[in-house]
Amino acid sequence: MRSSLALRMFVYFVIVIVISSSIVGLVLYVQSTKEVDKQTNELLTQIVDNAMNHTDMYLKKYDRATVSMMTSTNVKEFLNLDSNNFIPYFLSIRPMKEKVLQPLFINNPEISMVYLLGYNGLSIYDHNADTSDFSNSLLLDKLDSLKEITDKDGKLTIMDWSFLDGKLALTRKISDRQTSKIFKGILGIELNIEELTSLWKGIRLGETGYFYIVNDTGKIIYHPMSGMIGKQLDIKLFTKLRENQNQIFDYKDDVERVHFNRRSDYTGLTLVASMPLDELRAPALNIRKTTVYTCAIALIIALILAYRFGQSIIRPIKMLENGMRKTEKGNWTHVAISGRTDEMDRLTISYNMMVSRLQELMEQVYAEELKNKEYLLKRQSAEFQALQLQINPHFLYNTLETIVCYAVVQDSQEIKEIVRSLSYMLRYSVRADLEEITLANELKHVLHFMNIMNYRLGHEFEIEVTVPPELLLKKMVRLTLQPLIENVFKHAFPDGIESHHQIRIDARMEEDDFIVTVTDNGVGITPERLEELQTKMAEQHESTSQLPVRIEREGGIGLANVHSRIQIVFGEQYGLSISNNETATGAQLTLRMPSQREERSCAPVVVAI
Template sequence: MKSSLAGKIFVYFAIVIALTSSIIGVTLYQQSSKELDRQTEKLLTQIVDNAMHHTDLYLKNYERATLSALSSSSVKEFLDTNDKSFYSMFTLPSQIKEKVIQPIFINNPEISLMYLVGYNGSSVFDVNAPSLTVNDAVLSDSLDDLKEMTKDDGSLTIMDWSFTNGNLALARKISGRQTSKAFKGILGVELKIEELTTLWKGIKLGDTGYFYIVNDRGRIVYHPSSSKIGKQLEGELYTQLQDNANRFFIDKKSGRANFSRRSDYSGWTLVASLPVNELRKPILNIRQTTLITCAFALIVALILAYRFGQTIIRPIRRLENGMRQTEKGNWTQVPMTGDKDEMDRLIRSYNVMVARLADLVDQVYAAELKNQEHLLKRQVAEFQALQLQINPHFLYNTLETVICYAVVQDSNEIKDIVRSLSYMLRYSVRADLEEITVASELKHVLHFMTIMNYRFEREFELQVDIPPEYLLKTMVRLSLQPLVENAFKHAFPDGIEEHHYVRIGMTADNGDLFVTITDNGIGIPEERLKELEKRLLLERPPERSGGEEQGGIGLLNVHNRIRMVFGDRYGVTVRGAAGAGTTVTLHMPDKRPAHILQPALPADDGGKNGRPTRPLEASTG
């Protein structure tokens, strides 16, 4: 299925917009959620802290109210007496009610009961409501419980139970002197819990949120539901309150979020509780709003992206249709869009190009025959240029060898070197024949090996495996020596060892001639082999760069000259692998020139100059 530019533009726009909207939406949602959580926790903290502060102040007011009883002489005398006289049994209690308890009732009308129980077994009490019923026996019997539950430092203690139902009981140990720790009795007050709940009724926590108070033993002191007041808090929830004191936490069982704060003064834990779904409702609204907004923005953006894509695609399609007509040979002009934008300028440039191409094609047709002659001349020039690309480094190195031998020793070897070099130079600069015999090419290789053996300072026998009947076959001049030189240069980079060899072979098959140059050197890596194969497929030789890479100029030079002389179906192929040696094959037509009757073998000087010449025959190496 063909993909269109309009579809790609639409998809890219959709991806960009979707990613942008998603990133913005997710970031906005997360930041809003975190900020809302912080604000909610901060609000609950303020509510609970304010409630705790007012509750502590309220309770401290009753602690101050009981201080007046500690300074009363009647109270001291009542606690110190141990007799059962009329004075101690009736007169003193009456004085305490009149001078101590009644003034406290007047100043604090919410107090419903106040009592004083001495360790000496006597007790006195007064009530502020006629419906309450309390007697001395009950107070005396509760003395041990009161001692155990009240604090030993004489501070006010909030009790878990009361003598009258529905009231909040406060009690403290008292002594004969205000600063003494030798306690002699218990002073207690009970007040209507409804008076205290007025402090908390103003706390509003939404439709289903509420505020409640638990004492340090898990008993509910206050709850919006009056049926729960005085009951023990659920064990698991009470454990969570203790583990998350003064922190925000979520009760997964009930699905409610809670914030608790414990009062150091009263020992009460004040808790604000909200349903998690109600707490998260603003966040869900934000998420829903974000999704709707992003979806709407995406739809609008996609519509705009589609329209934008069409404004680009329509002129491009016109250009495409015009190009298709041009491919068929119809030089078609593309109509302008009329918008005078970049697309119009592009269409205008295309129309100008088409007009110029039409003119150029006419000129090409008119000059085609003339260009054929120029093409032939250019091929001849390229062929000669390729011949001149013989690597000069070998000649430079040879001259250096000649100079060294000439300076160091007076030897006949220098004559062989100079003679071989002269032969090679004359052979290289010949321009009369491009097709010569195999024997002549082997002779050129023989002179090359004469020089190379002096450079190696050792004998290296080429293995020539060519039947005698092939010596008069024709091949391109200067095709063997560059490839043999390549073998020494690249196959044996670390020096020549006894086991190294270079073998030249030749076969004929179906009218074609195949000459192979094989070595057992380091081989050629697979990547380099693929690169050479690609370069050998080029119709024209590559421009020469400064460096000589493995199998570079010499190989390509020979390949292109063979193709120029015999045609494109002939040339050079390379096979090999790293560590397994390399084989270069020359593919040429199998033919013999009519004017050559015998091979031009090198003249043998009989060893007069110090080195006998070697016959061109197969060698076992």
Template sequence: MMRTSMAVQLFLYFIIVIVISSSIVGIVLYIQSSKEVETQTEVFLTQIVDNAMQHTDMYLKRYDRATLSIMTTSNVKEFLNMDKNDFISYYKSIRPIKEKMMQPLLNGNPEISIVYLMNYSGQIITDQRADVPDMNQSLLLEKMQDLKDITNHDGKLTIMNWSFVDGMLALTRKLSDRPTSKVFKGILGIELNIDELRTLWKGIHLGESGYFFIVNDKGDIVYHPKAGMIGTHLDSQLLVKLNQHTNSIFNYKDDTERVYFNRKSDYSGWTLVASMPLDELKQPVMNIRRTTLLTCFLAVLAALFLAYRFGRSILGPIKRLESGMRRTEKGEWTHVALSGNTREMDRLTMSYNMMVTRLQELMEQVYLEELKNKEYLLKRQAAEFQALQLQINPHFLYNTLETIVCYAVIQDSQEIKDIVRSLSYMLRYSIRADLEEITVANELKHVQQFMNIMNYRIGHTFEVDVLIPPELLLNKMVRLTLQPVVENVFKHAFPNGMESHHCIRINAFIDHDDFIVTVTDNGAGITPERLEELQTKLKGGGLQASPDAAERQERRGGIGLVNVHNRIQMVFGDKYGLTIANSTSGTGAVVTLTMPGGAGKEAVEFNPARNALS
């Protein structure tokens, strides 16, 4: 299987991140905008219908109050109790009723065209405007029983579904001779010019194709913008939908799919309906969607262009450095040219070139030492020691470079500076050939630089607990022995990743004439089989570890525990070295470095509690 290049992976990561983020923003914006449009539509239609219903009810209530005053006149009371054969009293009452009741009602309300009063004895008095034909009293007598049945039995004003004159709106109410009595003896009716009422509704604007209409409880259309629809019966399926979805929005498809909102007036019994085409309501959402898609597309193009340019500026020096390292692995001592683009990458390249130069020099020294006589054996061993401690773990360096690339893409270049500076310090510290023994403080500083890099790799800050007494910080130990042990813990003790409860502790003490440094963790521990294998290698490997074994060990765990063990024995003798054991607490492991205590150092009493993790 072919592996994809770092450039392709970086570009794919950019595409994935940008597309996902743009999609999330676009989808959330579209959904939220759609909800807002739906909410605004519902609020708009509700306000339209509520305002129309309020004004309509107020308009009709005027006549409720106007007709209510008629009931209190004495002439009306006498008329209601009049015998049907008392023609003299009937004719005497016509004039005063017209003058005192009907004429003021017609004069005060120009929209009223006809007023009629009838008692249950069958006597009728009517009055109308001059431009309206006389009321047919025989038709009134024929409809008397219908009027008695339809008019509200509680004495409230009734809005009729039909009228005696075309184009009129009929209002009726039952009358009694006493205000508190529910024994009704007659009916008062008025007929309004409905054009006056329609002026309240004509001003309602619902877009290009929207409209407002009113239906009564029988399903007949009382008002419609199209005059031909007035008086017709509403579509039965739509009428059922209106009754099922009172005070709510619903969709109904006839010729086109439309949105309806209706509310029924408790006063008039009419159902007021606002309707708009669904396409017209969705138009703002469609505009938002198109704008969002276009904006996201342009943002993706711009981001990809910048990612390509930025990625090239970072990947170019890294690829050159990687190419040089691969050639060096094959035995070609290759120096990498400086890019001149970024100071951090140039410093890393300079450190690498210095490392290659020193490695080349050391390898040449080893080759020359092998040709010399046995009297130079000690010098050859020193050269071999320097070659061992200058072995750099390419796997760790590659991971560090990968970390640099990721942070170069995702974050500001400050992370690159921190990582490169820590790596440069570790490289310079690793290739120093002038010192074999170093202080504990210097080794701890080297571990600190290693942790700076590891914190970026694991994605959060992880601190190593150092319990070494201050008086032992100047003790001597072999260079590059503490950091490989800590690195080995990261690789093997926590196979499932670092958690908040994980801990690594470094302790030191004087035990008789020996200087002891321990590295303890609370990780997964070591299986008995693996522990036995490691102890066998430490006992049998010694200074005779073969190059192939060293290479395998290097691939499995940094410079390697066997390497550390060998170098301690090179400097201090076979009595000293490295040992491994499982922790006494039941989890984790303890790696112990044993070195000479040194003259003039004050002994520190061994305390097992300080060497174990709770």
């Protein structure tokens, strides 16, 4: 499956955006949650502290009020009355109410009832509520219970029950002297329970949060639900309250709630703030939702922008890719630019310029190549045919004259051999194709040439051939060896052929080249003439069509013919080279051709032609 750059780029964008958004959102949520929890804890602590301070201040007011009652002479006299003498008791009731109890009601209208219960068995009470079923006998019945509940040191005590329903009862032990620890009675005040609620009215603990007060035994002193007052707090909850003094903790009953408690040093009571955990966690949850929604929206927007950004890069690249594919198929296609004049447009413009230039160059190359191929084929065909057909007519004329002479003089076998050799040579020479023949064929052609030459010379002349048998089947060009032999007879022996004259044909391998040499012991070539011939042979590739003509005028058609045909067939690195012998007189003509195949090595064979 081919990988898509657009898909990879989009995936990379998504990964980067998701990771960065997740990290930012997570860090923001964690830090915000910590800060919210910290502020919530501080706020809850402050709320409970404020509520406790308000409660203590509220109770201290009644503490001071009860202390002022203890300094009253009417109270002291009442506590010291004889329970068996009812006349002083009845006489003290009116002054007690007018001078002690009534002023307390006036200064504190929230008081529902005030009572004084002496250890002497006498009691007095007054109230602002409708309590038709209340009597002194009820007070006396609770005397022993009040003695046990009320603080033994004479401190103000908050009761976990009251004589009147739904009231908050405060009691303290009193004596006839302010500094005396010998107590002679109990002073009790019962308040409207709503008074504590009004103290905490400005303090919000959520929709369902509330305060409640418990004593050291776990009894509920105050609760917003009046039915809970006086009941024992759940033992597990009370244990956690004692273990987590001044700390926030979770407790799950029907609903998981958060509790924070503070014990008053003044009253010894524990004020507990309770609110649902969901409400306490609401700010953190809101932050989390906000963070999630914000990150999701930002992610969607970022993905859309990433997609559009990726497409703005990929679209021009795809257009360039499609253009390149069409160009590969030979359809030169220009890519349209977007008009934004950015890097992609500049790249597209450069690509279009490159395509235009390549198209022009390719058209020029194709045209030149077609022109060159056509010219080369015509030129090679014409040159080869011309070179192939350039056979020295003088040899044929002389041969024919010889045949005529022999025919006139006598009817002899010589005429038959000369005509047969001439027939073979003509048949071998007139072929004009590029067929590669073997060295053995060329040697056979040289043999027929020598049959005729021996008759022309008037005596036998043998050519020494030292060619290894494995090289006889090596390929070479037709009519390249016999012209060299003819050139030797023409130029090497200008004074005639003597018995000491010789011609030798050799063949060998040099690396990957096949070498055939023709050497003689004639007069050789002058240095000036040799340098001239070598220079002209080296310039063969510059003007192949004119070289044979120049060499014909200056040194014979045979050499130029051979050299040109070898280069046409095998290439310009091959051909004919001319030099003088280094160790003897005479010249050496060397044919260099490529080797076609490896042959098994054998000892050289010496034959005479």
